[in-house]
Amino acid sequence: MVADQVATATASAVMQAMQVEQKSYDVPLKPGYREHIHSPEGVLGLAEHSLLMNLLNRMQDDGHDVSGAAAEFTTMVSYIVAVSKCLNDIRSHAQYITKNTAAF
Helix, strand or coil: CCCHHHHHHHHHHHHHHHHHHHCCCCCCCCCCCCHHCHHHHHHHCCCCHHHHHHHHHHHHHHHCCCCCHHHHHHHHHHHHHHHHHHHHHHHHHHHHHHHHHHCC
């Protein structure tokens, strides 16, 4: 009797563990998305909405430790945004210089 209860409880626990391990994550590529993310606006948009970060968040919610991957992704996006701001500053300064040197 006790052996049957233990076997039933063990089988139930194994089945639950197998369901967690068999979880599937789908993040398909939508038409035109590749071209979009290969543009400056698309890359900067990853700071606000990212399929990869959404996937990592879903995996974390399901009990997976994705903190290393999330930290790397956040660092890369932060770097890209900072470089973009620097390039915009350089562009703005170059326009100012060009405008003021044309007056001479």
